[in-house]
Amino acid sequence: MFETNPYRDRPDHAFWRQGVAAPGDGGVDPVTALPFRIAPGDRVATAGSCFAQHLARSLAGLGIPPLVTERFAPAAGLRDEGFGIFPARFGNIYTTTQLLQLFERAYGLRRPRLRAWEVPGGGLVDPCRPRVQAAGFPDLDALDADRARHLAAVRRMFETCDVFVFTLGLTEGWVAAEDGTAVPLHPGVLGIATPPGAWRFDNAGFVACHAALAAFAAGLRSVNPHVRIMLTVSPVPMVATFEDRHVLVSTTASKAILRAVADQACRDDPGIAYFPSYEVITGPQAGGRFFAENRRDVTAEGVAAVMALFARHAISGAPAPAPAPAAPAPAAPAALPVSAEDAAAHAALAAVTCDEDAIVVAGEHG
Secondary structure: OOOOOOOOOOOHHHOHHHHHHOOOOOOEOOOOOOOOOEOOOOOEEEEEOOOHHHHHHHHHHHOOOOOOOOOOOOOOOOOOOOOOOOOOOOOOOOOHHHHHHHHHHHOOOOOOOOOOEEOOOOOEEOOOOOOOOOOOEOOHHHHHHHHHHHHHHHHHHHHHOOEEEEEEOOOEEEEEOOOOOEEOOOHHHHOOOOOOOOEEEEEOOHHHHHHHHHHHHHHHHHHOOOOEEEEEEOOOOOOOOOOOOOHHHHHHHHHHHHHHHHHHHHHHOOOOEEOOHHHHHHOHHHOOOOEOOOOOOEOHHHHHHHHHHHHHHHEOOOOOOOOOOOOOOOOOOOEOOOOHHHHHHOHHHOOOOOOOHHHHHHHOOO
16 A cells, blocks of 8 residues: 655645645734643743843733733832833843843852943943943942842742743853853943953854753743743844844844744743744745834834734633635735734834844944
8 A cells, every 4th residue: 555645634734825825814824733822810921032022011911911020119229210121120131041041140050250330420230131220220239239139030930930931032142251141232332341352252053042941941940840931033133243244144044043943942842832923024924014114123013913813822712813804815925914903002012122222322333
């Protein structure tokens, strides 16, 4: 007996023509199955690159108030700045190395030798989160006290969240030559002078990114055995590259590595979910329409498209967006339709706090 074509019984979404080129009235929906769904009452912690902020702000509108473990309370040298963007005031976490080291610092497994940077104007900032309080702290005691409060809040986040959502953003970063501590920005971007060779450029490949993510997941589950993990990849291109090549090439390489890391993490642990926000925004079916004129910022329409799919597939009991009425096929295949009302509801989510923006400001001439 001979085998027939093994693709014969595959579903429509397994084929480019049915799944992307001519997906039908419902538009392109690249989500097929997730290993778990988020239910009302689940404590959801979000972290990662700038795009992670869109998800965090949108969860409340879906009936899932995001977990917040660090709130402003008056203290010496402390300003009400940077709270509530993420569960704790850690700012953007661009690389898997940063994520792993956040866990290590929270549990005393890593103690960076460098305690502070002095920013122009005289304030002191935490090198691992230098832009959470722009003017810094008046002295080292105030900074150390805030850091202790912060790391306690990070521990509460890790130990109490039901779902941890991490958006992988970059492979490029900077680490201290002295002890390997990863920071979100080179100090020179902030106008901070450092000795030559004090900071080392690190562009992590697949092996290093995957190892750091796997080590983090193991650590997280050691303090929270029942946590569910969801990964996304940021669709936002790099603002600049330190590699000796075009930023477009570096962006493609970086996103390819991160997407492969997310895929491998899901292969290693089928309980880890991957949500394809990257594909929704950057795929050929979108035709670039989810990017602003600068071809980098994701528009409110793009955020709404992602969150419509997130509501449909990742949230228990969330109403699915109604499909658009049948219409002549457009010149470019359409993505999942989003109503004007949904787009307007997400317009306020388009602005995010992004450490990378400081690179452009610092590098502008004239």
